[in-house]
Amino acid sequence: MLLGFKVMKWGLLICFLFEWAGPATVLCDYMSYVFMFLSIATSNMVATYLARGDKNQVQHQISILLFVGMTCGLLMLVFTRFFGSWALTAFSGPKNAQILPAANTYVQIRGLAWPAVLVGWVAQSASLGMKDSWGPLKALAVSSVVNGVGDVVLCSFLGYGIAGAAWATMVSQVIAGYMMIEALNKKGYNAFAISVPTLDEILTIIGLAAPVFVTMISKVAFYSLMIYFATSMGTHSVAAHQVMLQIMGMCTVMGEPLSQTAQSFMPELIYGVNRSLKKARRLLKSLVTIGSTMGLLLGTIGTFAPWLFPNIFTRDQKVIQEMYKVLLPFFMAIAVTPSIHCLEGTLLAGRDLRFLSFSMTGCFSLGTVALMLFSSRGYGLPGCWYALVGFQWARFFLSLRRLLSLDGVLFSEDLSRYEMEKLKVN
Known part of the structure; x- marks a missing residue:
């Protein structure tokens, strides 16, 4: 399953990161999610033009x-450095000053x-937009093995600790x-040919990427607020939260191929040469x-792991007790996530971006209010996770409706939303 090999990375890093690098993983992993608009825009544009x-x-x-x-990668490199x-x-607060040196080491290396x-995301998304998953799959498999072996060697045998985990990743x-670049080259495209976009091309990309960016930043901001x-x-509490969040990441990443499948196959059915809305609905x-079946299965496995085998993640009984408190909302949040991937992937493929950005912004706003309310009333860590449940299920029902x-994109014969300004070829 595409992207499934990322699970190895998440699992091996839990023991190193759950207590010392919570803020660091936010900057590295969650900040990377902000740039998912680049990946989504690539697969969407490639699939669109191939359909034509x-x-x-x-x-x-x-x-x-x-x-x-x-360009975005170089800017993020400068931002991380300085x-x-x-x-x-600013994020961790005065109560966790002791974790800052280790967390900063991790961030600087990553x-x-x-x-x-x-750049790899663009190349990967281009391949996926061409309905080719084997190239990205092999790349992720090799990188996961390198990451896993590097973690073991650098952390366990050489004793580099969190720095070793960062170098391996x-x-x-x-x-x-x-x-990813080599896989794209083998398909007859030149992934080393980089062109500076014109102003019109930049505006076209922004028109597609901006709503996706708003969607991703809302999602990242909500998870960041949870950690805050x-x-x-x-x-x-933060140690227990980080463990459960990492387990959720291992589970939810398994549903990402459903979104990518929708983004790869739906454009042809919705607005391609041989469009068929009936087949798209099917x-x-x-x-x-x-997605529903996968969600129930992943939710069950993900919930039973910390419930029956908590010592895999920590031996601190206070942390374990905090983990037990959030098992029910943890299951409820995971169970619906693969289905959300299906629905939002279809909306992305159908270019219903304005609705997606507005709905995600609304879910973020309501989720933030819920987080503040639960926190002020002393509901503790369970309050954060029940706010996440509301955030996830609101996304599901809004997208489904x-x-x-x-x-909607699966019933309307109006093709105006799919019209794109023809980009100039240099």
């Missing part, structure tokens, strides 16, 4: 998006891979980025069925 049979535009889109990815420590200090990560990301409130509750029904509406 325009391979020259596919190459051009890849070239300009590689430039955008490289502002990483400041961001960690930050070296930013250009490779974002950074090197694996660089390797993955290079392999958990951090303010003390060391045991595909969505199959994806949601798979939109897709089932008569003016």
